[in-house]
Amino acid sequence: MLKTPLALLMMAVSAAAAKPLSTRIKPLQVGNLTIQQGKPAIIVSTTGADSDSALKLARQAAQTPQVQMVELRVDKLDFAMQADKVTQLGQAMRRELKGKPLLLTLRTEAEGGNLSPDNDRYIALCQQWLAEGFADVIDIEMRMGAQAVDRLVAQAHQRHIAVILSCHDFTATPDNADMLNRLAWQEAHGADILKIAVMPKTPQDVSRLMDITWQMRQRSDRPIITMAMGGLGAVTRLSGEVFGSNLTFGTLGEASAPGQLEVEALDQALDTLHEANTSSS
Structure with missing residues (x-):
């Protein structure tokens, strides 16, 4: 668990006074959360292999004001490939969350997860869970390709489930054009939220990701999640x-x-930045 690095925090505070956003996002309602301009919302993820640990986290998150969304990491469960059992857990978690949105994610080994189902199995599982309708948001890996992604996005939207299209690189930070193209592809294929996560090797990689985020914000009114992983990317x-x-x-x-930060420390840092940003606007 990382502590908030003071030097990185001050870097972002300084930037807040210099770079007002020029493109405002279109607010997105998921559960009781409105994703919008301003202080980022905090998501926490399940890490346990059994239902009890996931439900315990859901109860804790429901009682923790700093947490706005919970991600069920299906790939970490012992029964991840048992679609009906995952559905039962998801339904129970949603009840425990009392309105806070539930994000459903089956992260594959190719993108840093614990499982490696073939594409057909991945798609079939997502389709079954979408049909059950227990999630507020679903993460779909864009590497599944246009045909599968378009089909899953359409099914999610029919059920009023928001879609994150995501890509993760645990080995490097792609070049700037590649990252921009990935985010633009996600938007073109109907993502409600665009997501890219990368592994930085140098501070310049971190800087490049933040610049790409800024560039994409000028082009899109969709919510965005970008992150550089590890301690180097904490900022x-x-x-x-x-x-x-x-x-x-x-x-x-x-x-x-x-590189994830504990929610209380993270929330305090986000509050500091928000105050700096609003006082300078």
Whole structure:
């Protein structure tokens, strides 16, 4: 678990006074959360392998004001490939969350997850869970390709479920054109929320991701999630309001990805940035 680095926080505070956003996002309602311009909303993820640990996190999140959304990481469950059992857990978690939105994610090994189902199995599982309608938001990996993505997005929207189209690179930070193209592809294929996560090797990689986030914000009115993973990328989890990322991930215990900050420390940092941003506008 990382502490908030003071130097990184001050870097983002300084930027807040210099870069007002020029493109405002179209607010997106999921559960009782309105994703909009301003302080990013905090998501926490399940990390346990059983139903009890996931339900415990849901209850804790429901009682924690700093948490606005919970992600059910299906791939971390012992029964991840048992679609009916996942549905039962998702329904129970949604009841425990008392209106806070539930994000459903089956993260594949190719993108940093724990499972490697073939594409057909991945698509079939997502289709079954969408048909059950227990999630408020679903994460779909854009690597599934246009045909599968378009089909899943259409089904999600028929059920009034918001879609995150995502891509994750745990080895490097792609070049700027590649990252912009990925985000633009997600928007073109109907994503309600655009997402890219990368692994930085240098501070310049972190800077490039924040610049790409800013560039995409000028082009799109969709909510965006961007992050550079690991300790080097921690500033990207704090500075979304400045550069145009609207949600961020924190932890109520074990982290689900490298570089996540504990929600109380994360929320305090986001509040500091928000105050700096609003006082300078």
